[in-house]
Amino acid sequence: MGSLPSESLAVEITGTHIHAVAGAGTGAGAETSEWLLNSPNPPTLWEEIIGAIKGNAIPRSCTKTPKKKTSSSSSEKQSIFKTSFTLLQRVFPILKLARNYKASKFKNDLMAGLTLASLSIPQSIGYANLAKLDPQFGLYTSAVPPLIYAFMGSSREIAIGPVAVVSLLLSSMLQEIQDPVADPVAYRRLVFTVTLFAGIFQASFGLLRLGFLVDFLSHAAIVGFMAGAAILIGLQQMKGLLAISNFTTKTDVVSVLESVVKSVHQTWYPLNIVLGCSFLIFLLVARFIGRRNKKLFWVSAIAPLISVILSTLIVFVSRADKHGVKIVKEVKEGLNPISIHQLQLNSSTVGLAAKAGLIAALIALTEAIAVGRSFASIKGYNIDGNKEMMAMGFMNIIGSLTSCYIATGSFSRTAVNFSAGCESVLSNVVMAITVMVTLQFLTRFLYFTPMAILASIILSALPGLIDINEALHIWKVDKLDFLACLGAFLGVLFHSVKFGLLVAVGISFAKILLISIRPATEEVGRLPRSDMFCNMKQFPMATKTQGFSIIRINSPLLCFANASFIRDRLMRLVEEGDEEDDDIEEKTIQDQPKQVVVDMCNVMSIDTSGIIVLEELHKRLLLHGIQLTIASPKWEVIHKLKKTNFVERIEGRVFLSVGEAVDSCLGNASKLPSLLSKSL
Numbered sequence: 263m264g265s266l267p268s269e270s271l272a273v274e275i276t277g278t279h280i281h282a283v284a285g286a287g288t289g290a291g292a293e294t295s296e297w298l299l300n301s302p303n304p305p306t307l308w309e310e311i312i313g314a315i316k317g318n319a320i321p322r323s324c325t326k327t328p329k330k331k332t333s334s335s336s337s338e339k340q341s342i343f344k345t346s347f348t349l350l351q352r353v354f355p356i357l358k359l360a361r362n363y364k365a366s367k368f369k370n371d372l373m374a375g376l377t378l379a380s381l382s383i384p385q386s387i388g389y390a391n392l393a394k395l396d397p398q399f400g401l402y403t404s405a406v407p408p409l410i411y412a413f414m415g416s417s418r419e420i421a422i423g424p425v426a427v428v429s430l431l432l433s434s435m436l437q438e439i440q441d442p443v444a445d446p447v448a449y450r451r452l453v454f455t456v457t458l459f460a461g462i463f464q465a466s467f468g469l470l471r472l473g474f475l476v477d478f479l480s481h482a483a484i485v486g487f488m489a490g491a492a493i494l495i496g497l498q499q500m501k502g503l504l505a506i507s508n509f510t511t512k513t514d515v516v517s518v519l520e521s522v523v524k525s526v527h528q529t530w531y532p533l534n535i536v537l538g539c540s541f542l543i544f545l546l547v548a549r550f551i552g553r554r555n556k557k558l559f560w561v562s563a564i565a566p567l568i569s570v571i572l573s574t575l576i577v578f579v580s581r582a583d584k585h586g587v588k589i590v591k592e593v594k595e596g597l598n599p600i601s602i603h604q605l606q607l608n609s610s611t612v613g614l615a616a617k618a619g620l621i622a623a624l625i626a627l628t629e630a631i632a633v634g635r636s637f638a639s640i641k642g643y644n645i646d647g648n649k650e651m652m653a654m655g656f657m658n659i660i661g662s663l664t665s666c667y668i669a670t671g672s673f674s675r676t677a678v679n680f681s682a683g684c685e686s687v688l689s690n691v692v693m694a695i696t697v698m699v700t701l702q703f704l705t706r707f708l709y710f711t712p713m714a715i716l717a718s719i720i721l722s723a724l725p726g727l728i729d730i731n732e733a734l735h736i737w738k739v740d741k742l743d744f745l746a747c748l749g750a751f752l753g754v755l756f757h758s759v760k761f762g763l764l765v766a767v768g769i770s771f772a773k774i775l776l777i778s779i780r781p782a783t784e785e786v787g788r789l790p791r792s793d794m795f796c797n798m799k800q801f802p803m804a805t806k807t808q809g810f811s812i813i814r815i816n817s818p819l820l821c822f823a824n825a826s827f828i829r830d831r832l833m834r835l836v837e838e839g840d841e842e843d844d845d846i847e848e849k850t851i852q853d854q855p856k857q858v859v860v861d862m863c864n865v866m867s868i869d870t871s872g873i874i875v876l877e878e879l880h881k882r883l884l885l886h887g888i889q890l891t892i893a894s895p896k897w898e899v900i901h902k903l904k905k906t907n908f909v910e911r912i913e914g915r916v917f918l919s920v921g922e923a924v925d926s927c928l929g930n931a932s933k934l935p936s937l938l939s940k941s942l
Contacts (some may be wrong), residue, residue: 292926294918299909304897354413355649359686367685374682375692377563381678382423382693383700384566385723387590387708388716391502392495393429393667394442395450398594398705400424403661405697406598407669408690410657416645417634418686421675421693422657426720426727427491428626428668430498432456434759435618439611451604452615458605458662459619464627465655468648476647479628482736483766485729486747490754490762492727494518495720502717503542505534505588515755531586537576538714541569545722552681559681566719570711578710588713593705597698598664605662621760622668623655630654630671637680674723742773779824781817783831786861786920793921795861807924811836811855811888820865820872820899829875832860833882858883859923863894873906880912891915893923 305313351357382404390400404423411422432453433442442449466472479487497518501509510521545565552562576582583589606612631650638645658668679689737744746769754762786795787804795812798804806812813835815828836858860876880890890912895903900916903909909916917923 294922295914295916295926298895298900298916298918299904299914301897301900304901355416356413356687359688363686368688370683370685371688372692374679374684374689376696377560377682378421378675378679378684378689378693379696379700380564380567381675382421383697384570384716384719385672385675386424386697387593387711388720389424389426389429390667391713391716392426392433392498392720393424393453394433394437395453395667396446396594397590397708398701399450399665399667401593401697401701401705402598402664403666403669405694405701406664406666407657407661408694410660411653412687412690412694414649414653414656415687416649416653417638417671418641418643419637419676419680419684420630420634420671420687420690421679422669422690423672423675424667425626425629425670425672426495426723427488427629428622428670430491430495431622431625431759432618432667435621439614439618451606452611453667454601454604454662454665455606455612455615456619456622457658457666457668459616460623460626460668461655461658461660461662463620463623463655464651464658467623467627468651468653468655471648476624476627476631476651479624479763479767480743480746480770482740482743482747483750483763483770484628484632485732485736486750487754487759487762487766488727489729489733490751491759492724493755494759496724497522499717499721502588502713503535503538503721505531505586505714514757529586533582533585534587534712534714537573537582537587537712538718541573541715542718542721545569545718549722549725556681559678563678563682566722569715569719570708573715574707574711577712582712583710590708590711590713590716593708595701595703595705597701598666600663601665602663621763623658625763626658626668626670627651627654629673633671633673633676637676640680674726677726742769742776746770746773775823778817778819780827781815781824783828783835784814784816785835786812786814788921788924795920807928809856810859810924810927811857812859812861812920812924814861814864816864818864818866820862820868820875822869822871825871825875829879832858832879836883836888855888857889857891857927859891859893859920859927861893861920862896862899865899866896868899868902870906873902873908876903876908877911880908889915889927891917891923891927893917893920 383401386400386404387397388400390397390403393400408422411420415422436442436449436452436456440449440452467476494515497515498509500506500518500522504522504525506521506525508521508524510517512518545562548565549562552559577587577589606615627650631645631647634645634650654670658666661667661669682689733744733747736747746766749769750762750766752762753765784797784799785806787798787801787806788795789801789804795814796804797814798806813832815832817824817828820828836855876890883890892903892912892915895916900909903916915923915927917926
């Protein structure tokens with residue numbers, strides 16, 4: 263047999279069969295294929311971890327290539343000082359304000375902080391009652407955590423303090439462990455312990471760059487969870503609004519409604535109901551005015567404080583507390599007392615406290631980061647999710663040591679802060695100082711504040727948690743997302759807050775698993791007058807290439823969970839052309855494809871099960887006289903295919919793109935007759 267010409271394609275003749283041994287193509291296709299096959303190894307797992315730590319923990323200014331050394335010691339000191347200051351700015355973003363902070367900005371922050379305080383003081387007292395704590399603990403939580411966040415947080419608008427959902431979550435989980443009525447001191451200690459664990463988890467998430475954990479609670483799940491929690495919070499306020507004495511400690515809607523129905527046979531206090539409902543109407547009207555006219559936002563912001571002042575005066579003057587109106591009574595004066603000695607780290611409930619802390623940490627982070635990002639996008643800047651987690655974590659750790667319970671970002675108060683024209687986190691500082699002044703000098707004036715007013719303040723804030731339009735939008739866009747939304751809503755409403763969260767997370771995970779285990783595969787064709795290959799169902803004008811079956815895998819992973827499913831789908835597409843078309847007639851031998859090109863542009867990673875399935879697919883195709891070609895493999899994928907010698911088994915048919923794979927195979931096929939005649 264004569265020698266073959268110096269071509270990139272070698273032809274081997276055995277009997278009457280002709281084989282293309284090294285079908286890597288010619289020209290540019292062969293060159294790019296060599297680039298792909300000879301690419302360096304991707305970074306190892308250890309190298310990726312080290313790189314992530316360097317990129318996230320060390321400022322870029324510290325990793326820059328140093329300039330030529332000078333003999334001046336002063337320049338070295340300046341460099342060390344600059345690096346140290348950069349590190350401090352990363353830990354304490356408030357230091358960046360010193361550059362261009364002006365008196366006019368402080369004036370705006372001062373007014374925003376005072377407006378924020380007028381809303382935070384009555385809300386904090388009401389949320390403490392919702393968490394089954396004495397009123398002063400809500401004020402404590404609006405004093406210390408905002409100060410810590412102001413130094414470490416990256417959001418300019420977010421307002422820190424207690425929120426309704428977390429307060430309800432704490433009371434619903436912890437009263438199953440410790441009765442707040444029978445032993446309020448033990449319950450309070452348990453709350454501080456849970457707050458400590460929540461802070462530790464939040465700070466750990468930030469330090470370890472685990473921000474993706476918050477994303478397990480999808481947007482749809484949060485919408486449903488918030489709506490269900492809002493309804494439960496509203497129903498529980500019936501106790502204060504109607505002055506019900508014996509009220510259930512359960513949080514499901516059935517138990518709450520049963521308590522309301524049973525209260526019909528109890529003694530009613532009409533004055534309490536009239537007072538609460540009157541101010542509830544006033545608060546809702548003020549809220550409507552504030553939302554209708556942006557310039558009148560202050561009306562809804564100061565309405566809760568006005569309600570507290572007027573109702574307290576009414577009760578004090580008329581002595582309505584003698585006629586059935588329930589009042590707050592004593593609110594302890596003074597700043598936050600130290601509570602480190604109250605932490606229960608050696609008790610039998612420490613495991614349950616850690617579990618509750620983890621759940622509360624995730625909910626608090628989800629709400630805070632969502633609120634912070636929403637308002638940051640309006641102002642045109644980004645916030646660092648991991649920095650936010652560390653700021654939230656440290657503020658709750660310190661809060662647990664200073665008689666605070668879990669604090670986070672509040673949407674309603676952040677909206678007020680934003681509308682009031684805040685310029686920086688100093689509005690939180692102003693608010694915290696105002697709350698401290700109130701704790702030190704003004705709590706005695708809260709003695710006659712009616713409980714019905716606190717219930718009205720909480721009820722007036724709940725409409726913002728129920729977003730019906732967003733739920734309808736989710737239904738239109740994605741039915742599986744709506745299922746997660748509905749599952750969270752019903753789970754919270756009819757069982758418990760914790761169960762609703764589990765249902766939402768479970769449905770979200772089920773959606774991910776369904777997509778991962780049963781990924782889509784599609785047959786692609788070339789668009790007219792282009793080198794682009796697209797889904798033939800999405801683009802009916804795309805045409806098949808004669809003798810080719812080009813199939814794209816739409817999954818980031820080709821692994822043990824979906825490998826067999828993908829193999830079967832690929833074979834069905836090869837054998838039938840379209841697995842959903844049952845009317846296709848049996849194909850003739852001439853119609854059968856001679857090449858199957860698997861487009862792996864979407865596959866980011868592959869494991870041993872995926873490689874075994876590709877080998878099985880290759881063998882099954884060979885039995886039908888069909889060659890397998892791989893197109894567009896990613897770095898990690900081609901690396902593993904080379905290590906397992908799969909590239910050799912398919913005779914090097916690996917290409918950078920589908921177009922190159924098709925053109926190269928067509929070029930090889932056209933050269934076979936001429937090469938055969940020359941070799942003979």
